[in-house]
Amino acid sequence: AAGVIQSPRHLIKEKRETATLKCYPIPRHDTVYWYQQGPGQDPQFLISFYEKMQSDKGSIPDRFSAQQFSDYHSELNMSSLELGDSALYFCASAFGTGTTNEKLFFGSGTQLSVL
Amino acid sequence: AQSVAQPEDQVNVAEGNPLTVKCTYSVSGNPYLFWYVQYPNRGLQFLLKYITGDNLVKGSYGFEAEFNKSQTSFHLKKPSALVSDSALYFCAVRLLTGGGNKLTFGTGTQLKVEL
Secondary structure (H helix, E strand, O other): OOEEEEEEEEEEOOOOOOEEEEEEOOOOOOOEEEEOOOOOOEEEOOOOEOOOEEEOOOOEEEEEEEEEEOOEEEEEEOOOHHHHHHEEEEEEEEEOOOOOOOOEOOOOOEEEOOO | OOEOOOOOEEEEEEOOEEEEOEEEEOOOOOEEEEEEEEEOOOOOEEEEEOOOOEEEOOOOOHHHEEEEEEOOOEEEOOOOOOOOOEEEEEEEEEEEOOOOOOOOEEOOEEEEOOO
């Protein structure tokens, strides 16, 4: 069965550079969530989209932006990277946002290292 | 504030013995509770959920969890642990906000099953 695809798997950047992370949800899923997991930390919610519109916002820095495209894939754009941005970035997808949407399917994540 | 707490950073258990990974929650209203497992360099995988109904919830890989409203707990259990169960386990609560159903995770418990 198709799963959530994230690319790239690994990304190395230097401070002040920019990065773009991509997420391809499971087919027919219309909701995408982004999470950031620092080393030894629990996943922290960044932002979510439903039907190409931002549906919720968490602890996402102003240097980051994201969007969901017409094919439902999503991109997380990160600018002016800082050392503290080094983390594992997870994308998760789901179908719908109501009470029937009970289970998120996570990708394997993008490991971002900022040097 | 709505949150979950996992009081143990690590749980060690011998293979074949029962295991318990603890989780307590704090929410306003009815909690929607989840357990996810994370293997090294992998995304989070859904184990089980509690929405309504029976307090004992059965999930994947022989895991189950018991919802206890009076103790505000949702402990993960398995009657007989396997070495392959060794992983990082996250308890999560769903916050039903206006535009989505983001999960808030606990800090995680590292389960180590030894021969």
